[in-house]
Amino acid sequence: MAKIGSVQISTPVMNAACSVAKSIEDVEALSKTKVGVILVGSITVEARDGNPEPRWFVGEGYALNSFGMPNGGLEFYRTNLPEMIEIAHKADKKFALSVAGFSTAEYVSLAKLADEAKVDLLELNFGCPNVSIDGKQKPIVSFDPVSLDEIIQAVSEVTKVPLMIKVSPYSNPAELARVAEVINASGKVSAVVTANTFPNGYQTEQGEPVIASKFGGVSGSAMLPISLGQVRQFRNSLRDDIAVIGVGGVESTEDAKQYFDAGAELVQCATLIVRDGHQAMDKIVAV
Numbered sequence: 001m002a003k004i005g006s007v008q009i010s011t012p013v014m015n016a017a018c019s020v021a022k023s024i025e026d027v028e029a030l031s032k033t034k035v036g037v038i039l040v041g042s043i044t045v046e047a048r049d050g051n052p053e054p055r056w057f058v059g060e061g062y063a064l065n066s067f068g069m070p071n072g073g074l075e076f077y078r079t080n081l082p083e084m085i086e087i088a089h090k091a092d093k094k095f096a097l098s099v100a101g102f103s104t105a106e107y108v109s110l111a112k113l114a115d116e117a118k119v120d121l122l123e124l125n126f127g128c129p130n131v132s133i134d135g136k137q138k139p140i141v142s143f144d145p146v147s148l149d150e151i152i153q154a155v156s157e158v159t160k161v162p163l164m165i166k167v168s169p170y171s172n173p174a175e176l177a178r179v180a181e182v183i184n185a186s187g188k189v190s191a192v193v194t195a196n197t198f199p200n201g202y203q204t205e206q207g208e209p210v211i212a213s214k215f216g217g218v219s220g221s222a223m224l225p226i227s228l229g230q231v232r233q234f235r236n237s238l239r240d241d242i243a244v245i246g247v248g249g250v251e252s253t254e255d256a257k258q259y260f261d262a263g264a265e266l267v268q269c270a271t272l273i274v275r276d277g278h279q280a281m282d283k284i285v286a287v
């Protein structure tokens with residue numbers, strides 16, 4: 001049994017935010033797996049088609065993606081969240097929503113939606129590297145502790161749903177420690193989810209970038225030691241009442257066990273299910 005804030009979770013394994021966690025069909029497919037939590041997202045205020053294709057590349061032991069968060073937008077989810085939550089709850093699973101704003105006000109609008117829909121857990125995506133505004137890469141909130149704190153405070157004014165903060169991997173340990181301090185001091189965060197993809201991977205085949213928008217987030221097994229290190233460092237730096245959720249390269253029960261040994265309360269998987277389908281989640285959950 002795992003716990004995030006006041007929420008009890010039967011099985012400490014869940015899907016991560018990704019391209020196959022957006023629709024009612026995705027929720028139905030995940031409800032047939034052994035996960036303890038079904039997560040939908042990331043969702044944004046406006047509907048998005050995402051980035052041009054190709055936007056997904058599978059290499060040996062890693063993947064690159066630049067989906068750019070395609071999703072139906074706030075109004076689509078206002079209509080569809082009740083059914084999604086019902087499917088999750090009927091299968092005895094908790095329901096989490098991952099949201100990504102382009103401003104503090106947008107995070108607040110999305111948090112209000114989550115509150116009204118009565119989701120069990122709310123994940124704030126502070127780590128998406130794959131979005132451009134007017135041709136320039138959107139700043140990644142994970143690397144700006146002032147904005148990170150401002151958004152946490154503004155969101156917690158409008159909802160009491162336990163907050164999970166999803167961050168990018170930090171290559172500078174001092175930067176990780178500074179973010180942990182801000183999260184500790186906020187008094188509003190129930191869990192830190194680490195890590196989002198490593199930003200701005202790049203690869204070519206026959207001289208051409210494998211991703212249409214050139215750069216992509218790195219995920220999969222190559223992220224395992226990096227994200228395990230992030231979990232260990234956050235566990236050492238965060239208050240005891242803030243859980244750490246491990247994500248990055250989880251493909252087996254052995255991988256998950258390494259995360260639990262490093263101090264994770266739960267693990268999440270994305271690449272595994274984008275590549276192999278939703279049912280692959282059951283490889284992680286020991287029977």
Ligand SMILES: Cc1cc2nc3c(=O)[nH]c(=O)nc-3n(C[C@H](O)[C@H](O)[C@H](O)COP(=O)(O)O)c2cc1C
Nearest residue numbers: 016017018019042125196219220248249269270271
């Ligand atoms: C295709 C794809 C789409 C993703 N979209 C999102 C997203 O919308 N929001 C988010 O927070 N993370 C997103 N991620 C990052 C994953 O949730 C996860 O943090 C990262 O991929 C590392 O885990 P993995 O090695 O299990 O894939 C995405 C990852 C992939 C592979």
